[in-house]
Amino acid sequence: MPGSTRETSVKPAPFAYQRPATIEDAVRLLGELAPHEGRVLAGGQSLVPIMAFRLARPAYLIDINAVAGLDRLFVRDGVLRIGARVRHAAFHRPVVDGPLGAMLAQVVRHVAHYPIRLRGTLCGSLAHADPAAEWGVVAATLDAELVAVGARGERRVAASDFFRGPMETALASDELLAEARLPVLPDDTRFGFAEFSRRAGDYALAMALAVLRIEAGTIAAPRLGLGGAEAAPRRIAAAEGLLRGEAPGEAVFRAAAEAAAAAIDPLEDPETDAQYRRELVEAMVFRALTQVCAGEAEA
Amino acid sequence: MTGPVDVTLTINGRSHAIRVEPRRTLLDAIRDECGLTGTHMGCEHGVCGACTVLVDGDPVRACLMFAVQAEGSNVRTVEGLAQGDALHALQRAFMAHHGVQCGFCTPGFLMLAAGALEREPDIGDAELLEVLSSNLCRCTGYQGIVAAVRAALAELREAGNEH
Numbered sequence: 001m002p003g004s005t006r007e008t009s010v011k012p013a014p015f016a017y018q019r020p021a022t023i024e025d026a027v028r029l030l031g032e033l034a035p036h037e038g039r040v041l042a043g044g045q046s047l048v049p050i051m052a053f054r055l056a057r058p059a060y061l062i063d064i065n066a067v068a069g070l071d072r073l074f075v076r077d078g079v080l081r082i083g084a085r086v087r088h089a090a091f092h093r094p095v096v097d098g099p100l101g102a103m104l105a106q107v108v109r110h111v112a113h114y115p116i117r118l119r120g121t122l123c124g125s126l127a128h129a130d131p132a133a134e135w136g137v138v139a140a141t142l143d144a145e146l147v148a149v150g151a152r153g154e155r156r157v158a159a160s161d162f163f164r165g166p167m168e169t170a171l172a173s174d175e176l177l178a179e180a181r182l183p184v185l186p187d188d189t190r191f192g193f194a195e196f197s198r199r200a201g202d203y204a205l206a207m208a209l210a211v212l213r214i215e216a217g218t219i220a221a222p223r224l225g226l227g228g229a230e231a232a233p234r235r236i237a238a239a240e241g242l243l244r245g246e247a248p249g250e251a252v253f254r255a256a257a258e259a260a261a262a263a264i265d266p267l268e269d270p271e272t273d274a275q276y277r278r279e280l281v282e283a284m285v286f287r288a289l290t291q292v293c294a295g296e297a298e299a
Numbered sequence: 300m301t302g303p304v305d306v307t308l309t310i311n312g313r314s315h316a317i318r319v320e321p322r323r324t325l326l327d328a329i330r331d332e333c334g335l336t337g338t339h340m341g342c343e344h345g346v347c348g349a350c351t352v353l354v355d356g357d358p359v360r361a362c363l364m365f366a367v368q369a370e371g372s373n374v375r376t377v378e379g380l381a382q383g384d385a386l387h388a389l390q391r392a393f394m395a396h397h398g399v400q401c402g403f404c405t406p407g408f409l410m411l412a413a414g415a416l417e418r419e420p421d422i423g424d425a426e427l428l429e430v431l432s433s434n435l436c437r438c439t440g441y442q443g444i445v446a447a448v449r450a451a452l453a454e455l456r457e458a459g460n461e462h
Contacts, residue, residue, distance in 0.1 A: 011343075014301035017321035017367055048324075048363045049344035059301075061321070063368060113433035115348065115411065118357040119364070200432040 012051035019063045023149065026067050026176060031151035033060040034174035040064055042084060043120035045112065046128045064176070075184055079145075082180045084124070088117035099189040100182060107134050107193050107209070113201040126162070127177040129169045129232070131267060132203040134195070135180075136163060136233035141209045141225025143235075144182050150175035163232035188213050192291030194284040195228070204228035205272055206280035208260070208288040212243065219243045224256065224288075229264050229281045238263045239285065248293040257285035306370050310335060311379030321367050326350045328366035329376060337377040337406050341435075348434030351407040351414075352376050358414030377406035380413060388451040388458075389413055398447035400438030407434050412448045416455060427452070 018033075020026040030038060038060035041047060050056045064070060070085040073095060080096055091108040094101025111117055111125075111134050125135045126146065139146070139159040146157045148171055162170045171177060185191075195207035206229045212222040222243040227233040239260040246252045266277035301320065308315045308325075310333055317332040329338050329352065341349030343362045350361040353375040380387040389409050392398065399405050408431070415422065415430045422430070431445060 011324075011327075012322045014320060014322055016301050017304070017365070019367075044363055044365075044368075045345060045360075048365075051322075052344045052362070061365075065368065109429065113348075114415065114430045115351060115358045115360055115433055116345065116363075119359050200429070 012048070013054055013057040015058050016060050017063065018060065019066050021066050021068060023067055023069060023176075023178065026062060026064055027149055027151060029060075029062050030176055031174050033062065034172075036060065038062060039173075040127070040176055042124035042127075043087065045116045045120035046124070046130065070178065078184050080182045080184055082122050082182070084121060084176065084178050086122055088112070088120050088122060088125075089114075091122075092117075096184055098187050099185045099191055103185070103191045103193070103209075103211075104138070106191075107138055110134050110193075110195045110197075110204070110207070116201075123177045123180050126180055127169060127171060129163055129165075129167050130203070131166050131231055131233065132205075132207075132228040133233075134204070134207065134227065137207055137209050137225045137227035138182070139163075139180065140227070140233040140235055141211055141223050142182050142185075144180055146170075146177055147179040147181065148172075148175040149178040154178075156181075160234070163234070165231040168232075185211070186213065190214065190292045192288035192294075194287035194291065196280050196284055206277060206284045208281065208284040210285070210288040210292045212292060214248065214293075218245050218247050219252075220245075224260065224285065226260060226264065226281060226285070229266055229277055231265070231267065236260045236263050243289075248289075250290075253286050253289040253293075256289060257282045260285045304367060306367050308333060308366065308369055308374060309372070310374045310376060312373075317366070319366050321365060323366045324362050325352070325354075325364040325366045325369050325374070326361035328369075329361060329374070332366075335376050335378050338410075339403055339406055341403070341407075346435070347404070347407070348411060349404050349407040351410045351434065353410055353414045356414065356417060358411045375410070375413075377409055380409060387413065388454045389416075389448065392447040392451040392454070393444070396447035396450055397443040398439065399443075400436075404434060404436040404438075408436065408444055408448075412451070416448075416452055420456070420459070422452070424449070 039058040041061040041063045070083040072083040073086045088111045091104040094105050125133045144159040146162050157170050191211045193209045195204045197204050207227045209225045213220045222240045224239045239256040242256045261278040261282035266274040303318045315333045339349040341347035345360045345363045352361045355372050
């Protein structure tokens with residue numbers, strides 16, 4: 001039927017579908033099928049669009065949406081554990097008391113749109129590793145630990161080793177990112193998050209997450225993470241060094257923002273050249289830091 | 300193994316036994332296999348929201364789920380909003396506040412709003428605007444849609460208070 005929607009619209013290539021109920025079955029299937037173009041399907045909010053364009057053509061999809069236990073979300077030993085089925089929307093309300101829950105609730109408002117957040121997962125976003133993804137910045141800034149499970153067993157990967165480049169991670173093709181672990185932050189931790197995108201819900205052109213404490217009037221344990229600006233999210237040591245031990249204020253924030261802009265290896269595309277990306281980074285870092293110390297700097 | 304599989308979809312309370320390839324999206328299955336063409340097909344990659352339906356109460360893009368994944372779930376489409384001849388408060392409000400122009404995005408907006416208001420009856424106005432930014436409309440400039448959803452929310456809250 002030439003001209004019908006069936007012939008002209010965008011459709012994924014054929015695949016076989018598996019829906020395991022246990023993590024053991026999921027890992028076994030992934031071990032068997034990954035060498036034959038098998039992939040994990042979690043929320044599908046990134047994978048299914050690229051399948052529609054046939055940029056991805058998995059021969060097998062292993063749907064983990066029925067796997068028992070992967071929906072767990074709990075704190076143990078001062079660490080928030082986020083299972084592979086936990087949707088973005090779980091973070092709309094603070095999932096833990098204190099600054100970590102508040103931070104996740106602020107950041108999640110920047111993750112795509114409401115219906116996408118009801119379906120997509122935090123671990124799926126990390127495994128997809130789009131450089132513009134908000135959770136990657138959170139994971140990098142807080143030095144998250146990522147738990148990969150495969151036929152050879154379980155291993156834990158530090159966020160600084162996990163992100164390798166655009167859509168590239170330390171995960172082997174036969175490994176499932178089963179859990180992300182974030183440290184629960186001390187109550188006196190402050191944070192600020194700023195993102196620039198052209199429209200609400202669009203991919204970030206740059207974003208910054210600043211996390212620190214104020215001790216005796218000076219900045220302690222500063223963490224500054226960037227995303228959307230480089231091939232992978234990461235902490236910017238040069239900017240953190242300028243903040244550490246300083247009294248919070250506009251001058252030191254500007255210096256840190258300039259240092260971050262200078263430190264990056266900017267992503268470039270036809271609409272965003274290196275200079276623009278650096279300027280966006282500078283603005284986002286400054287805004288995030290200003291947010292951290294809102295009230296403090298004026299006091 | 301990539302061939303058709305049996306799937307039973309429950310849509311607006313009615314059971315549909317269909318046979319589709321795993322790659323068949325929920326959107327295509329709703330329209331073509333189940334004949335419910337009120338759910339519109341727009342971009343087919345999750346950007347526009349024209350295909351928004353409720354899956355177990357959550358408004359989701361039907362183009363970003365496979366039909367086989369919806370087995371066992373309760374799917375609601377725009378055809379299920381009205382109760383017989385009585386239109387849903389959102390449908391009446393869209394008419395009253397000019398939330399409809401060409402109508403292409405309307406089923407998606409209705410289901411987006413219906414899902415959001417059911418999930419979050421205490422939703423604030425800023426949050427509501429943020430939710431409505433999920434879908435695209437190329438006619439109305441959104442103001443009519445926003446006014447309609449605000450009016451329906453007020454009506455539903457009033458009705459809730461009376462009970």
